[in-house]
Amino acid sequence: MFTLPFDLLLIFTVASPILGWVSPKQYRAKICGVFAAAALVVVGVALFGLYQDVVANAAVYLPSNALNFATLRVDALSIFMTAIFLGLGFAATIYSIAYVENSGRTPFYFTLILALISGMVGIVFAGDLLALYVFWELMSISSYALVAFFKEEGTPIEAGFKFLIMSAAGSATALFGISLIYGLTGTLNFEGLVAALSGATPNAWIYLAAVFVFVGFGVKTAVFPLHTWLPDAYSAASAPISAILSGIVIGPGVYALAKVFFTAFLPIQTAWTLAFAVLAVVTMLIGNITALRQTDLKRMLAYSSIGQVGYMLIGFAAASQLGLTGTFLQFFNHALMKGCAFLCAGAIIYRLGSRDISGMQGVGRKMPLTAFAFAISVAALVGLPPLCGFPGELTLFSSAVQADLTWLGVALLLNSVISAGFYLRIVYVLVQPVSSPAVEKIKESPLLMLIPILALMVLIILFGVWPDPLVNFAGDAANALISLGGNP
Template sequence: MDLMLFAPEITMVVTGLAVLLIGLFLPVESKKVLGYLASLGIIAALYLTIASLGTNALAFYDTLSVDALSQFFKIVFLVVALLFSIASIKYTEGSAHVEEFYVLAIFATIGMMFVASANDLMVLFVAFELASISTYVLAGFEKKNPQSLEAAMKYFLIGSLSGALMLFGITFLYGVTGTTSIPGIAASGAAIAASPIGIISVVLLIAGMGFKIALVPFHMWAPDTYQGAPPLVSALLAAGSKKMGIVAAFKVFIVALIALQVQWQIAFAVLAVITMTLGNVAALSQTSVKRMLAYSSLAQAGYITMAFVVLTPMALGGGILYALSHGFMKAGAFIATAAVVYMVLSGNKDAKDPDHIDNFKGLGQRMPVTALSMTIFVFALAGIPLTAGYMSKFVLFSSTIQAGFAWLAVIAIINSAISLFYYAKIVKYMYFLPTEGTKVSEPLPYTIALVVAVIGVLAIGFWPEPFIYWAMEAGKVLLAGGI
């Protein structure tokens, strides 16, 4: 076994521990270094992951696999972590708990990366919990802010319940098949299909993962948590943690439970339609931008869920590409919101609802770079051409039509049209409404993170070929039943 297969994960672990140790000995004012260190470590891990695209191998007694799927999703997680850690340099400035903040984020990312590589349900579950527990703490990071604490509490309670449901589902599968290995379960497909327990475990697993992906009706926690948590943590949750749920669901349903395809396809079709519709409709009337982005992220998860229904290489490629694009767009949008929140709070420490849409008035003049980036992100989320969002929708929606699910594509396209309303509303506030405030200097770390995300969004929009290729390769891994 080649340990170098896991070079990115090892890099991340080393970075995390180094940040923790060095943080112990640094005075508060020089803790900024930790942010640079974490960002460098993530960049190194990202480089190693990209370099390892194309590798196919199993490791640790076949419990972990390295393939196009796992590496593609690791890139998604690392990209989100990178954006998060760059922007956090400003957010954590002056805090005594910088190292905890970074370590938790890094460990959450490691958990997500192992979920992407998991080839065994036990590994998958443990990695899932590593990521979840780290993010529970992060959501409550602002200890003095009751909203943040409420968000963390809700997220924790519902998260543990969903973890339990998932574990329950896994035990049923183990009971029927006698194994926790994903290919092993797939091999005993006939036994699962024959037993009523198969259906029960499908229901439990959909519920468990549906919580993490925030599919309606398992979504209640998401708007509250995304709104209450520090905006950068919301970025990590919406852009990263949600994708972990999706990759886990890909592995569990499409690989392990392919024998019950008919049953879960219907369930996912219903969930996809309800989720995207409710997400978009609910987003229309929000005045908190974080909450609006939370609902929009429900809608986006609904689109990605279409891949489960269509289940062709192109659709899965589209869904996986969407996951990457969404990582850039949604993380970017939350970081832009975080920059605005930072701006509002630095003007008035006790400002209520710093992410209220009124604070975006005239942002085009007050914070030109942030406003322009936010415009690009929301247009990308709406699916305006030449952005990552459009490319992903193009591949995903068109594959839906190709597979004969024209009705689903029509619903999705109508939803895209609805979504334009609230995305355009943000742009309207930023550029067309007069502002009371004056121009403020934009904090550099936020700006760098935004620019990186904009480059990602436009790169996928203008030059999608390599991204589509690797997303399709990742999709093929799923349809081939893993390796």
């Protein structure tokens, strides 16, 4: 119906709850978790086959399918984004087996994870704005449910509802912007948009459509001032879901903004590049400065994710191949770094029963592997070499300087210094002598939690020491977008 990787993902999503219902209750978490993880591996293998077709043909097209509402266009950018979704989704799924073992709703949990990833893959495979919007809603509905999944704790319900209200308003706003684009061009196909608007004279309707699209997709991306849902959602959700939300759910928002602005809104590029430059600085500062004041570990990580979004917007402001390479590279690295950090935080909270940073003195002495992985992940988030955060931030800095936006590069460096302040504070607390009976009683993370944590840590180090394959992959993704819309 679609492509083999996407078809398999949808089939596994439908099969997941059925398998859970027929599985013995005492083994349900392990069976459903292993099934979901295996499903993502199978989809990854199928994705590699599709990647070979993309290499040979630059892009793979699928005309109107059986549902008769959409076209798909798969290029290097689609493959790049999907690889991130599948990779972090796999790590979070393995981690979740131990995390949800005592939950009575295990089949629904893993089904929602697969549905969430299906929606994200659909977004980056979409060849037109209608298909993108339909899959955007699939991703959104799944994410609302996952944030509020552990409703017994109370806070997730409130956070999930806030997330629902803001995201639904954003989706409606995006739909209105899409309708304006259709009214201007008579098409929703991305290549058709480029043809219809290339050389067009800027007018008020194009600017209005750009504002609505930015606000609509900017909510999920958590760009200032549309970020207020994020700290509550990330801190209230379970640790593996926080890792997915922070690590990869912002990706479809970044992707959607890039895809639309670098195709439909090229006639007003001068205006939106300046707007993105200002938003990048404000988003960085708001996220990082607010993170400095947090005493809750997960809320601190949540606010720092807002700062990372500001970093990614630098590539939009630079509006160049180098800038887009930096944005996609930073997103890939952010998925590894923040995914690892949230999984470590979840393991600490799972053992300690508290999210208060001041009560974590000595945790590193009781959970040395988890604490070490956390230290590596936050060092990478600061941008220290030789970890994977350094190449991404260096590329973004270089793109800003190349675009005569040196002040934007300086803002990036300043925010890296600010982020070091709150990250190092946590590491310092973790390595202090044990100061409470609660910490004295804890032990290292469960094995199923520790395996994905250490795997992500290894990748953080590997792509820092040997970044060339990743930089080239991100460059191919950037070139795919540029070739679609023409050189920005």
